[in-house]
Amino acid sequence: GKGLAVFTSGGDSQGMNAAVRSVVRMGIYLGCKVYFIREGYQGMVDGGDNIEEANWSSVSSIIHKGGTIIGSARCMEFIKREGRLKAAFNLVTRGITNLVVIGGDGSLTGANLFREEWSSLLDELLANNKITKDQREKYKHLHIAGMVGSIDNDFCGTDMTIGTDSALHRIIEAIDAIVSTAYSHQRTFIMEVMGRHCGYLAVVTALASEADFVFIPEAPPSIDWRDKLCDKLEQERKSGQRLNIIIVAEGAIDREGKPITAELVKKVVVDNLQQDTRITVLGHVQRGGSPSAFDRILGCRMGAEAVMALMEASPDTEPCVVSLDGNQAVRLPLMECVRRTKAVAQAMADKNWDLAVQLRGRS
Numbered sequence: 022g023k024g025l026a027v028f029t030s031g032g033d034s035q036g037m038n039a040a041v042r043s044v045v046r047m048g049i050y051l052g053c054k055v056y057f058i059r060e061g062y063q064g065m066v067d068g069g070d071n072i073e074e075a076n077w078s079s080v081s082s083i084i085h086k087g088g089t090i091i092g093s094a095r096c097m098e099f100i101k102r103e104g105r106l107k108a109a110f111n112l113v114t115r116g117i118t119n120l121v122v123i124g125g126d127g128s129l130t131g132a133n134l135f136r137e138e139w140s141s142l143l144d145e146l147l148a149n150n151k152i153t154k155d156q157r158e159k160y161k162h163l164h165i166a167g168m169v170g171s172i173d174n175d176f177c178g179t180d181m182t183i184g185t186d187s188a189l190h191r192i193i194e195a196i197d198a199i200v201s202t203a204y205s206h207q208r209t210f211i212m213e214v215m216g217r218h219c220g221y222l223a224v225v226t227a228l229a230s231e232a233d234f235v236f237i238p239e240a241p242p243s244i245d246w247r248d249k250l251c252d253k254l255e256q257e258r259k260s261g262q263r264l265n266i267i268i269v270a271e272g273a274i275d276r277e278g279k280p281i282t283a284e285l286v287k288k289v290v291v292d293n294l295q296q297d298t299r300i301t302v303l304g305h306v307q308r309g310g311s312p313s314a315f316d317r318i319l320g321c322r323m324g325a326e327a328v329m330a331l332m333e334a335s336p337d338t339e340p341c342v343v344s345l346d347g348n349q350a351v352r353l354p355l356m357e358c359v360r361r362t363k364a365v366a367q368a369m370a371d372k373n374w375d376l377a378v379q380l381r382g383r384s
């Protein structure tokens with residue numbers, strides 16, 4: 022059977038295990054020899070025990086676990102050709118020519134580069150007598166399918182990245198817990214949620230928790246935001262509301278690009294309204310815990326689709342990223358999505374927020 026390997030790279034997220042499980046089982050079902058690569062690109066470069074054949078039962082009892090059981094890492098060596106040459110050797114000598122990468126835009130960019138270089142990497146390995154002519158010929162095409170694991174929902178082309186829904190569950194549980202105590206004391210509480218360039222978690226959290234105010238990177242507030250915030254909080258208290266909720270995305274900024282932090286917001290509220298104000302920064306709690314049903318099913322569907330895409334690929338098929346569009350699993354050109362995602366980051370850096378939102382498209 023065809024050699025197929027799956028790995029997780031970059032930041033972890035809930036639902037990655039469901040995706041790994043689905044890739045392994047779909048691969049075996051379709052007659053592939055399936056491998057795990059542990060610790061992302063680092064395991065690919067290092068080889069040895071890091072690349073291990075998977076079987077049907079090696080992915081039992083992982084679907085409910087957060088994070089990724091095969092490990093994830095950042096890998097400086099893979100950024101250099103020398104590292105990628107080692108990785109190519111480790112794959113060819115195991116007969117692996119199909120890769121499923123689960124990661125963010127960095128990991129997908131690396132995979133695309135690897136594929137573009139594949140031919141020349143094999144030529145170099147052959148010239149150095151590391152591989153045989155037969156191996157050079159037999160494994161001359163590398164196929165790539167990607168899927169995006171990220172709690173931020175920050176990737177262009179998919180309605181939901183794997184892990185976002187679970188992170189929202191974690192956040193909402195935390196807010197509900199805090200609300201019950203804040204309610205007893207007439208407090209204002211400020212919650213900082215993750216999302217460096219993407220306010221998705223913050224916006225959805227604000228809607229689902231009846232927050233009074235939300236700060237996100239894509240929509241910096243008008244210059245008089247301090248007055249607007251205080252007016253709103255005061256008005257809510259006057260109308261009998263016992264607590265106020267303010268959500269701040271970790272990447273929130275003002276129109277000049279200066280950060281709007283939870284600390285800053287607290288200072289504004291305390292200085293102007295003297296309200297009893299507390300900050301909660303959820304941090305890695307958002308990444309933790311078990312994946313939601315949605316993320317488990319999303320991981321399963323994406324994983325199966327990724328394997329099918331690889332099995333249907335012809336030599337000139339471009340790498341794809343498997344995405345959710347509406348409620349459909351679809352295959353999109355990997356590099357186009359990566360380029361759009363990077364263009365969004367650039368538009369944000371240029372303070373062109375309308376363009377950023379427009380480029381990001383749905384969700």
Ligand code: ADP
Binds near residue numbers: 096129
């Ligand atoms: P994410 O995939 O979550 O965006 P990173 O950007 O840290 O996370 O990328 C994860 C890993 O992917 C890096 O440590 C590196 O090994 C590999 N990688 C990222 N960008 C490139 C690149 N341009 N070329 C080669 N490898 C890359």
